[in-house]
Amino acid sequence: MKSVIRAFFRTLRTVLGPVMLLKERLTQPRGVERDPAAQTTVNMQCQNLALYQFKTCPFCIKVRQEMRRLSLPIQQRDAQMDTAHRTALLQGGGAIKVPCLRISDGAGQSQWLYDSGAIIAYLRARFPAA
Incomplete structure (x- = not known):
């Protein structure tokens, strides 16, 4: 029964x-426009983040749309097809559950944030649209 x-x-x-990927492409939000210095600062801060x-996960699509809306160049790691990313997610975060945002600090410590709502709230708070 489980295999069925x-x-x-x-x-x-x-x-x-x-179909979901096509819908994502057709409904891409317009990104926030920041002045070049502010966008450079945001880009530097995003180097410490990885999604x-x-x-095709609908919750992942929701987070990616918000990343586009906020103009955030966060590295995206496919944990479904790439076994190295899947293993890193399991070892670092403790579960193969997506979406998951890895937040690294300057000391090399990582925080793993699960749940699309929590990730979007974090991104909106850290990178306000102004």
């Missing part, structure tokens, strides 16, 4: 995945 359920959801992802995600 997995096959059903795998088929569903295969069929709906391209672990699955390409």
Whole structure:
């Protein structure tokens, strides 16, 4: 029974995945425009962030749309297809659950933030749209 359920959801992802990605591309929000110095500061701060995600996960799409809206060049790591990123997510965050934002500080410590709502709230608070 478990294999039937997995096959059903795998088929569903295969069929709906391209539709979701097309919708994401067609509904991309316009990014915030900052002055060049402020955007450079934001870009530097984003180097300490990484989003672990699955390409067709609706919650990951929601976070990516917010990243575009806030003009944040955060590195995106595919934890579904890339085993190295999947292993890093499991070892660092403790679970293979996406979306997950890895927040590194200057001392090399990392905080792993799960849940799309929490990630979006963090990004909005740290990088206000002005």
